[in-house]
Amino acid sequence: MTGITKDHPRYESLITREKIVEGVNMGITSKQGLVAQGRGEAFDYILGEKTIESAAIAERAAVAYILLAKNPIISVNGNTGALVPDQLVSLADITGARLEVNLFHRSDARVHKITEHLKAHGAGVVLGGKGDKRLDLSHDRAIVDEEGIFSADVVLVPLEDGDRCQKLVEMGKTVITIDLNPLSRTSLTSTVTIVDNVTRALNNMIQFTKDMKGGSKDSLQAVIDAYDNDRVISDALYSMQEHLKNKAEEKGITWI
Amino acid sequence: MTGITKDHPRYESLITREKIVEGVNMGITSKQGLVAQGRGEAFDYILGEKTIESAAIAERAAVAYILLAKNPIISVNGNTGALVPDQLVSLADITGARLEVNLFHRSDARVHKITEHLKAHGAGVVLGGKGDKRLDLSHDRAIVDEEGIFSADVVLVPLEDGDRCQKLVEMGKTVITIDLNPLSRTSLTSTVTIVDNVTRALNNMIQFTKDMKGGSKDSLQAVIDAYDNDRVISDALYSMQEHLKNKAEEKGITWI
Numbered sequence: 001m002t003g004i005t006k007d008h009p010r011y012e013s014l015i016t017r018e019k020i021v022e023g024v025n026m027g028i029t030s031k032q033g034l035v036a037q038g039r040g041e042a043f044d045y046i047l048g049e050k051t052i053e054s055a056a057i058a059e060r061a062a063v064a065y066i067l068l069a070k071n072p073i074i075s076v077n078g079n080t081g082a083l084v085p086d087q088l089v090s091l092a093d094i095t096g097a098r099l100e101v102n103l104f105h106r107s108d109a110r111v112h113k114i115t116e117h118l119k120a121h122g123a124g125v126v127l128g129g130k131g132d133k134r135l136d137l138s139h140d141r142a143i144v145d146e147e148g149i150f151s152a153d154v155v156l157v158p159l160e161d162g163d164r165c166q167k168l169v170e171m172g173k174t175v176i177t178i179d180l181n182p183l184s185r186t187s188l189t190s191t192v193t194i195v196d197n198v199t200r201a202l203n204n205m206i207q208f209t210k211d212m213k214g215g216s217k218d219s220l221q222a223v224i225d226a227y228d229n230d231r232v233i234s235d236a237l238y239s240m241q242e243h244l245k246n247k248a249e250e251k252g253i254t255w256i
Numbered sequence: 257m258t259g260i261t262k263d264h265p266r267y268e269s270l271i272t273r274e275k276i277v278e279g280v281n282m283g284i285t286s287k288q289g290l291v292a293q294g295r296g297e298a299f300d301y302i303l304g305e306k307t308i309e310s311a312a313i314a315e316r317a318a319v320a321y322i323l324l325a326k327n328p329i330i331s332v333n334g335n336t337g338a339l340v341p342d343q344l345v346s347l348a349d350i351t352g353a354r355l356e357v358n359l360f361h362r363s364d365a366r367v368h369k370i371t372e373h374l375k376a377h378g379a380g381v382v383l384g385g386k387g388d389k390r391l392d393l394s395h396d397r398a399i400v401d402e403e404g405i406f407s408a409d410v411v412l413v414p415l416e417d418g419d420r421c422q423k424l425v426e427m428g429k430t431v432i433t434i435d436l437n438p439l440s441r442t443s444l445t446s447t448v449t450i451v452d453n454v455t456r457a458l459n460n461m462i463q464f465t466k467d468m469k470g471g472s473k474d475s476l477q478a479v480i481d482a483y484d485n486d487r488v489i490s491d492a493l494y495s496m497q498e499h500l501k502n503k504a505e506e507k508g509i510t511w512i
Binding site: 017041042181 | 293295297437489509511512
């Protein structure tokens with residue numbers, strides 16, 4: 001890691017970048033994953049690098065769906081494996097969901113490395129190594145475990161490809177995504193779209209699970225029934241616009 | 257290169273991504289450069305992946321400055337070396353500017369590789385290897401050639417760090433930057449801020465140089481005198497906002 005001091009205004013963002021570069025060095029993250037990280041950074045910058053209120057609402061709805069699910073699965077790729085292994089393991093533990101490694105640029109070696117990495121961070125069972133079922137997709141994210149994503153009723157897919165998201169929704173699953181671009185195909189297709197940085201989102205979801213876990217099924221269902229995903233997406237766009245406007249004004253640039 | 261077909265809606269963007277990954281494989285681009293590429297991709301997506309009118313105005317002003325300069329230098333880093341070597345060489349040729357390699361993550365090996373890469377693409381003189389002067393900065397972009405960036409009156413720095421940009425401006429130089437984030441320190445500090453993708457910007461500047469080169473000094477000066485950088489930045493922000501709004505409406509998302 002490079003010497004980034006805590007007083008740097010963009011400390012969190014820079015540390016995240018270092019972690020993902022480290023993921024590439026460890027063979028967990030693909031080089032394309034670094035580009036994806038950069039895309040996320042830019043959208044997060046526009047969002048103000050904070051959890052907006054509508055994202056917190058989406059995170060609570062996501063937790064409600066996971067807690068009510070029969071077979072909830074958390075999909076892990078090379079970026080989340082490198083960035084948030086502890087949070088993935090904690091969220092799985094506390095909700096009872098299972099982790100499944102699923103990669104766009106798949107190789108047995110990478111699946112194995114990510115699995116071992118998650119186990120080193122405390123994970124028990126990690127699915128994804130069998131790959132005994134295929135979704136109807138032309139790339140490697142098609143390869144899933146029968147007992148995992150294939151038969152899951154709720155799938156949390158932080159940092160997702162649009163076409164797999166669409167496929168999972170078509171299969172009748174509840175799909176929860178974490179995507180900083182509110183207009184991506186993933187965001188527009190998901191059941192629950194969390195427009196937030198993946199580190200913040202998972203930290204929040206762990207906290208919300210602690211708060212909500214003791215509640216009745218009815219109270220969790222009520223959270224789901226009150227949830228409006230289109231409104232969440234509209235609000236994320238509005239928040240981005242507002243943040244840019246405030247930033248521009250702060251810097252003396254006329255907003256036209 | 258992966259098999260990306262020309263009919264893909266985001267063909268140009270995906271090819272650019274492949275080129276930059278190839279740059280890392282060649283030892284020209286740093287891994288951090290891939291993250292920077294992703295940031296640019298996101299801002300370009302928000303801009304609509306096209307040259308907006310105000311960017312073309314900035315590109316014309318930039319050409320006027322370069323054509324009137326005594327010692328214009330085009331700074332090359334690991335991203336532009338990988339992405340646009342042909343355009344850098346052409347622009348230097350046609351304007352009479354010289355190329356200088358200047359890296360944030362500097363090593364002699366990388367400076368050498370980028371120099372050789374530019375020469376393989378037709379460059380004559382490539383500065384940056386001497387590094388016989390320092391700017392007052394704490395990182396490696398401080399290292400410059402005395403006959404190059406140090407004594408230049410006009411510096412074109414596509415994809416720049418904010419603090420070097422500021423330093424060059426403080427030294428009294430005309431600084432032209434290409435940066436897709438209109439609110440970055442670089443964009444706000446530069447003499448001419450081109451909010452455009454680096455490939456499109458350089459292609460345009462080569463064309464504009466052909467158009468403008470035969471003109472009188474007075475006509476070039478008139479282009480500079482009429483130029484308003486703050487207006488260009490305001491317009492870029494406005495264009496991003498409009499593009500997001502149109503995109504949202506097209507996708508049936510309410511704009512609030």
